[in-house]
Structures are given as C-alpha cells and as structure tokens.
Amino acid sequence: MIIAPKTRGFICTTAHPEGCAANVQSQIDYVNSQPPLANAPKKVLVIGSSTGYGLASRIVPAFGGGASTVGVFFEKPGTDRKTGSAGWYNSVAFEKAAHEAGLYAKSFNGDAFSNEIKDQVIATIKEDLGQIDCIVYSLASPRRTDPIDGETYKSVLKPIGESYSQKNLNTDTGEVNSVTIEPAEGDDVANTVKVMGGEDWELWLAALKDAGVLADGFQTVAYSYIGPELTFPIYTNGTIGKAKEHLEASAARMNSEFGEGTAYVSVNKALVTQASSAIPVVPLYISLLYKVMKEKGNHEGCIEQIERLFSDHLAGAGTPALDEKGRIRIDDWEMGEDVQAAVAEAWEKVTTENLSELSDFSGYKSEFLRLFGFGLEEVDYEKDTNPERPLPSEL
Ligand code: NAD
Numbered sequence: 152m153i154i155a156p157k158t159r160g161f162i163c164t165t166a167h168p169e170g171c172a173a174n175v176q177s178q179i180d181y182v183n184s185q186p187p188l189a190n191a192p193k194k195v196l197v198i199g200s201s202t203g204y205g206l207a208s209r210i211v212p213a214f215g216g217g218a219s220t221v222g223v224f225f226e227k228p229g230t231d232r233k234t235g236s237a238g239w240y241n242s243v244a245f246e247k248a249a250h251e252a253g254l255y256a257k258s259f260n261g262d263a264f265s266n267e268i269k270d271q272v273i274a275t276i277k278e279d280l281g282q283i284d285c286i287v288y289s290l291a292s293p294r295r296t297d298p299i300d301g302e303t304y305k306s307v308l309k310p311i312g313e314s315y316s317q318k319n320l321n322t323d324t325g326e327v328n329s330v331t332i333e334p335a336e337g338d339d340v341a342n343t344v345k346v347m348g349g350e351d352w353e354l355w356l357a358a359l360k361d362a363g364v365l366a367d368g369f370q371t372v373a374y375s376y377i378g379p380e381l382t383f384p385i386y387t388n389g390t391i392g393k394a395k396e397h398l399e400a401s402a403a404r405m406n407s408e409f410g411e412g413t414a415y416v417s418v419n420k421a422l423v424t425q426a427s428s429a430i431p432v433v434p435l436y437i438s439l440l441y442k443v444m445k446e447k448g449n450h451e452g453c454i455e456q457i458e459r460l461f462s463d464h465l466a467g468a469g470t471p472a473l474d475e476k477g478r479i480r481i482d483d484w485e486m487g488e489d490v491q492a493a494v495a496e497a498w499e500k501v502t503t504e505n506l507s508e509l510s511d512f513s514g515y516k517s518e519f520l521r522l523f524g525f526g527l528e529e530v531d532y533e534k535d536t537n538p539e540r541p542l543p544s545e546l
Contacts, residue, residue, distance in 0.1 A: 161428035170524020171240035191216020192285030201238030203424035205289030207457035219255035229538035282366040288373040291426035306346035315384035320435035347394035349401025438510035
C-alpha cells in the first residue's frame, strides 16, 4: 500500500510505519549522542508511552540508562488494508530497537483508565520485573470511563467565568483570524478534572503499591503546562488548568503517603503533539515560539526536553531543582524573559500576510506531519509498504 497523509484540521487519519520508525530512531540517536544518565532508573512504567512526551519518556531511560520499560497506550494497529495510528507504529519501532539493543520492552494497548489494564500491567511487572522504580504518567485523553461508577466523563478546553477572544491560526489554510470560546458551563470543570486531573495517576500508584511492585526509593512524574499570559484564559486559568492543579494536589498527596521526593509534576514546554494541536490559540503561539527559540538556538523537541528532565532532575547526580510550588520546570527556556518578550511582540503584529515572516508556521506544519511519519527525507513514500505491523513483544 502507498500511504499518504490525510489531514483535516488537527487530525491526520493515516500514518506511515517507516516514517514513524525513522522518527523513533532519530530520538534514539539523540539520546545515544548524550552522556549516559548518572543515576538511571532501571525498571520503568510509562503510561501514555506511544507519542509525544510519553514516547520520549520511554526512549530516554531505555537508551540513556539501559532501563527495562513497560509501555501503556491506546492506539490502533494497522491491518493489511488500513493504516494504524502513529503511536502504534512508534511503539512497534521502539520495541524492535529496544530488543535489538538487548533491552526488555513490553507494551499494552488498551484503556489505561480501566482496572483490567492496570491488572494486566501489574501481573506482567510481577512476573518479569519484580518491582519498578520509575512511573511516568503522560496521558492526554478527551474522555475517561471511571472504573468505579462506570460513567464516561469528557474533558473540554474552555475558559472559566467569561468568554475568551484571541487571535487564532487556521492550520489548514494559514489564515490568522480570531476565535471566541464560550466559558465552561454545568459540569465542564469537574469533568475535565476527572479526565485530566490526577485521580487516575493516584489509582495507578495505589494499585502498584497494593501489589507490592514499587521498589524502595521509586519516583513518579506527571506533566503539566503553564505558558504565557495570553493563553492563560484557555489553559492555566481554564478547565485544563483546573485539572493540572488537581494533578499537583495528587503529587502532594502521594508525597505525604510515600515520602517527600517521590511524586513530581514537571512543567514542560509547548510543543507540537497530537494533544497540543487540538487546543485553540496554542498552534499560533507555538509557531511564533519556535521561530524565536530556533533563532536563539535554544529550541527543543520532546526528546531534548525529556533528556534534560532525566539528566538534570530525575536521574542526575543531585536531587531535582524545584520552583516555589514544588514543580520541576523544564519550560524554563520557553518562559525566559527574552523569549517571551519577543513572542509577545510578534503576537501583536502577526497577520495572515506576515505569518511566514514572523512565525515558523512551516516548521509547525512539517512537525505536525512528522508526528504521523510523513515528510522524512530518509523515507521513500513511493514504495509499497505493509501497514500491518505486529508489536514485537506480542509475536
Ligand atoms: P500525546 O497526544 O502525544 O500523547 C498522549 C498519550 O496518551 C498517547 O500515548 C496515547 O496513546 C495515550 N492515551 C490517551 N488515552 C489513553 C487511554 N485511555 N489509555 C491509554 N493510553 C491513552 O500528548 P502529549 O502532548 O505528549 O501530552 C502528554 C502529557 O504532557 C499531557 O499531560 C499534557 O498535558 C502534557 N504536556 C503537553 C505539552 C505539549 O505542548 N504537548 C506541554 C506540557 C505538558
């Protein structure tokens, strides 16, 4: 089958297996080019391990520290007629590379919010690894079925209290227009907290503890975002921000239960991922941010961010450096005053006409396509390829 991108807004419904494999390999190559982690975890569980920050969080301890990894994700395998999702092909490629490097890697494709997946993962950890010493929680999901009441909750991206109008980018047409988003109503806030807050992270840790599979001195981390004031109404002060506040409260609760220095929230940089491209306003901000950071020479992608998270904080020689609220800040370069001042200036000026001059929209678009394995020089897209790719650990 010849596989080409089929995009609609922030969705691409096809993915290229070789392209995804090349993406994974370039992330592995980056990690291999860095010094090994000083204090690497040895047995790592990554929940949400197939794309974006979670995939990078699986690659870094594996290739930077020789860790055994168990990955959990919700992806679509390809068939002989239909392409699978990018996260599926990324996971196939990751496992293959890990096995070739002599590393243990097993993956679970299913609903991480469910008790069934938790039970299956824990049974495998018990049998194969005994205990784990690092748990990364990197889920981004629009819905969650609560394993106790069986109800499905939906998260929304809305401001709270009043409507929010801001410049926006139509990523299909390159038009800079404006968007108005109506405020949350009814149970929007509570539902978003239910999906994207820390409840499920705590349930995972409780289940792992009850099963006796947490090693002494284990660490766990989940990811958050803050960003500039101009996106506060839709992010930090919006429904998703409330969920992130809950994530921080979960970390605090787990630190009281398991001991200080066990649970961390890391605030990461805004990057093109499947999750971030769905947030209004953010793609325009990211396009301007990339231009500024690339010019300053301090632009990072997921793999550079997570390599820095492990080498400087979680798995370095010392303990993590924390902000006044106890969070790790690998968004420090994004939030640098000079970067933010340059982005704010460009934000005021940007229009459809000067978009390509003021922003890195072309970089945004090519990175978006790369998420699905398209636009990589080393891949021959004219060549027939088989979309059906089994996970090596299931063979
Ligand atoms: P992503 O969309 O690339 O990855 C989401 C992962 O969650 C995938 O592995 C997917 O398979 C998995 N997933 C979703 N629903 C699932 C389910 N029910 N069961 C099992 N797996 C499921 O997202 P991302 O951008 O890497 O986001 C990960 C975390 O990082 C989120 O908490 C997000 O808020 C945070 N973050 C993202 C950014 C950014 O700019 N992208 C910045 C800072 C923080």
